[in-house]
Amino acid sequence: MSSDPVWPEYDERTRAMVDAMVAAEQRALAARKAKLEDCECKEGMFPTGGRSATRRSFLAVAGGTTLGLAAGGARAAAPPGAIEFPVPDDPTRIQGRPTHDDGGYGTRSQFESEVRWRFPTATKESSWTMTPLESGHGIITPSGLHFERHHGGIPTIDPARHSLIVHGMVDQPMKYTMADLMRFPSVSRFHFIECSGNGLTEWKEPTLKTVQGTHGLTSTSEWTGVPLATILAEAGVQEGAAWVLAEGADAAVMTRSIPLDKCWADAMLAYAQNGEALRPEQGHPLRLLLPGFEGNTHIKWLRRIEVSDAPFMSREETSKYTDLLMGGKARQFSFTMEAKSVITFPSGEMKLPGPGFYEITGLAWSGRGRVRRVEVSTDGGQSWRVASLEGPIMPVCHTRFRIPWRWNGDPAVLQSRCQDETGYVQPTIKQLVEARGLDGGKWGSVYHLNGIQSWGVASDGSVTNVHHYA
Amino acid sequence: MSITMRDAVAKYGPRACVLAVGLGLAGGALAQGSHGGPYGLGTPATAEEIAAWDIDVMPDGRGLPPGEGGYEAGKEVYTEHCLACHGPDLGGVAGTGGGALIGGRGTLASGKPRKTVESYWPYASTLFDFTRRAMPFHAPGSLSDDDVYAVTAYILAEGNIIGRDAVMNAETLPKVVMPNVDGFIPDSRPDVFD
Numbered sequence: 001m002s003s004d005p006v007w008p009e010y011d012e013r014t015r016a017m018v019d020a021m022v023a024a025e026q027r028a029l030a031a032r033k034a035k036l037e038d039c040e041c042k043e044g045m046f047p048t049g050g051r052s053a054t055r056r057s058f059l060a061v062a063g064g065t066t067l068g069l070a071a072g073g074a075r076a077a078a079p080p081g082a083i084e085f086p087v088p089d090d091p092t093r094i095q096g097r098p099t100h101d102d103g104g105y106g107t108r109s110q111f112e113s114e115v116r117w118r119f120p121t122a123t124k125e126s127s128w129t130m131t132p133l134e135s136g137h138g139i140i141t142p143s144g145l146h147f148e149r150h151h152g153g154i155p156t157i158d159p160a161r162h163s164l165i166v167h168g169m170v171d172q173p174m175k176y177t178m179a180d181l182m183r184f185p186s187v188s189r190f191h192f193i194e195c196s197g198n199g200l201t202e203w204k205e206p207t208l209k210t211v212q213g214t215h216g217l218t219s220t221s222e223w224t225g226v227p228l229a230t231i232l233a234e235a236g237v238q239e240g241a242a243w244v245l246a247e248g249a250d251a252a253v254m255t256r257s258i259p260l261d262k263c264w265a266d267a268m269l270a271y272a273q274n275g276e277a278l279r280p281e282q283g284h285p286l287r288l289l290l291p292g293f294e295g296n297t298h299i300k301w302l303r304r305i306e307v308s309d310a311p312f313m314s315r316e317e318t319s320k321y322t323d324l325l326m327g328g329k330a331r332q333f334s335f336t337m338e339a340k341s342v343i344t345f346p347s348g349e350m351k352l353p354g355p356g357f358y359e360i361t362g363l364a365w366s367g368r369g370r371v372r373r374v375e376v377s378t379d380g381g382q383s384w385r386v387a388s389l390e391g392p393i394m395p396v397c398h399t400r401f402r403i404p405w406r407w408n409g410d411p412a413v414l415q416s417r418c419q420d421e422t423g424y425v426q427p428t429i430k431q432l433v434e435a436r437g438l439d440g441g442k443w444g445s446v447y448h449l450n451g452i453q454s455w456g457v458a459s460d461g462s463v464t465n466v467h468h469y470a
Numbered sequence: 471m472s473i474t475m476r477d478a479v480a481k482y483g484p485r486a487c488v489l490a491v492g493l494g495l496a497g498g499a500l501a502q503g504s505h506g507g508p509y510g511l512g513t514p515a516t517a518e519e520i521a522a523w524d525i526d527v528m529p530d531g532r533g534l535p536p537g538e539g540g541y542e543a544g545k546e547v548y549t550e551h552c553l554a555c556h557g558p559d560l561g562g563v564a565g566t567g568g569g570a571l572i573g574g575r576g577t578l579a580s581g582k583p584r585k586t587v588e589s590y591w592p593y594a595s596t597l598f599d600f601t602r603r604a605m606p607f608h609a610p611g612s613l614s615d616d617d618v619y620a621v622t623a624y625i626l627a628e629g630n631i632i633g634r635d636a637v638m639n640a641e642t643l644p645k646v647v648m649p650n651v652d653g654f655i656p657d658s659r660p661d662v663f664d
Binding site for chain 2: 016121122123125126151152165166167172173174175176177180183184230233234235236245247251252253255303304306308310312313314315318319322324325326327328329330331332333334335336338424425427431432435436448
């Protein structure tokens with residue numbers, strides 16, 4: 001074991017943000033605990049999951065919240081996205097529900113209650129929610145569980161009245177309706193989007209308890225749309241152009257400057273997610289998709305593309321989403337999300353019922369391409385084993401890893417680290433702090449944490465968020 | 471001279487032109503549509519349509535509208551529209567989401583950085599642009615251009631970046647030099663190697 005690192009301090013505003021986040025997570029966990037009071041699953045492996053929750057136990061949670069489903073007493077009890085139905089003693093002795101009684105659009109089971117968790121910001125319009133990675137399977141995030149970050153709420157936009165204007169340093173400024181855009185040749189690609197603030201609470205010490213809290217600002221979908229290169233070629237980009245401004249039609253009129261190279265390479269104007277139109281909170285009817293770039297640049301509710309010779313220096317690329325380093329200079333246009341991985345099972349707040357066989361599983365991803373390898377340690381980084389990767393392994397996409405583990409009942413520290421196809425290896429948190437932040441032991445940025453996550457397993461099987469260095 | 475799809479392909483590889491190949495068309499063989507490029511979809515954007523949305527302002531002053539405003543008018547705008555969230559001393563109000571606008575100069579390397587317009591923002595144009603597009607939070611886009619110039623002047627003067635007698639307009643605003651204008655560097659990652 002090396003000596004403890006000199007931990008930097010959060011600035012005042014970040015400290016307040018982290019404290020509020022901790023308090024909110026504690027409230028959420030208390031609610032989960034109440035929900036599990038009468039559940040026989042409470043000693044099981046998935047105490048945070050909704051899988052085995054009874055209707056009665058769910059009510060304990062719903063009691064304190066407004067679900068917005070006032071109509072019908074029974075329905076009011078269903079988790080978000082579900083409808084409550086009576087549960088027969090024997091489903092083989094009674095006909096099930098009539099076909100198409102859902103109106104033609106299905107809902108999830110009333111027994112599945114995992115939800116996004118909202119960060120307790122001062123306003124609900126400028127806020128974010130986190131994906132429950134611990135209950136996910138495979139690599140796709142259900143559209144309704146995709147993390148969110150809004151700066152001016154979620155606008156309601158009629159696609160029939162929405163259009164995209166392309167102008168600036170182009171031969172012919174153009175205007176496209178959604179119908180126009182959907183006539184262009186399209187592409188579909190699987191990509192993660194990750195907020196560069198993912199893990200912001202975890203730099204200094206293990207802070208949030210679950211993987212939803214520590215890593216829930218990343219999600220993966222299949223996105224379909226038109227390559228931005230097609231649209232730029234249509235308008236004719238002029239000599240000397242180097243940057244593009246993307247602008248949203250929300251109340252923040254969100255803007256980011258994007259290098260023109262990225263626009264030619266793989267940027268997409270996406271109108272579909274996981275086989276259907278974008279969800280409103282994901283930018284319906286049109287969003288920019290920039291594979292591997294930090295989430296804030298994937299402008300939602302996209303209305304305008306302006307081609308220019310220089311970056312526009314919008315608020316989000318100067319005062320926010322810049323990385324203050326040692327010495328007081330800040331990194332700007334730090335777009336790329338570097339290689340990262342996390343074990344989702346077992347993870348924080350779970351409890352292993354006893355020694356024996358477990359399959360450790362998790363997600364790995366890189367903004368620079370494909371995941372090449374994931375290694376897992378069960379002894380806090382002293383030894384590593386190569387995990388198996390579930391195919392297809394796609395570039396800039398969550399990749400599922402799995403590895404068998406026989407737990408002998410002794411305390412353990414579980415870690416994963418990944419390497420992407422560029423050869424880059426996921427560093428430790430300590431390495432990142434030393435490279436970026438140690439200026440008299442202090443630093444100022446919370447963005448772009450891609451360090452190795454450690455989960456401590458106690459001899460009673462309980463799993464907690466820890467910092468640990470071999 | 472403009473960059474064509476063929477140029478883009480030459481520079482950036484086949485991903486930029488997957489669809490052209492898919493159609494069995496090569497750059498020069500693409501028939502010109504009625505508007506813009508080969509597909510002929512969409513309509514030319516009119517000057518009026520562009521002007522209605524083109525609200526961005528760049529550091530060199532490109533995009534700044536006519537109009538002007540100074541400290542006293544700005545103080546009135548601030549008091550009416552901004553003070554509730556950003557505070558009487560421009561220090562922010564906890565619980566509202568309104569951050570500190572001034573102060574913190576010289577703290578960026580101190581280990582206890584305070585990032586404000588005064589201490590951190592590199593360009594005055596950003597203050598004008600963001601205020602005009604997204605503020606005040608309860609009624610975004612509701613201020614006149616004169617009001618935005620005025621409240622910009624007020625905030626910059628309170629931060630001791632310009633004098634209280636300075637008037638902000640399309641001529642003067644791009645000339646304001648922010649204290650942290652040289653505070654930003656390009657992305658140098660990867661910065662940790664195994």
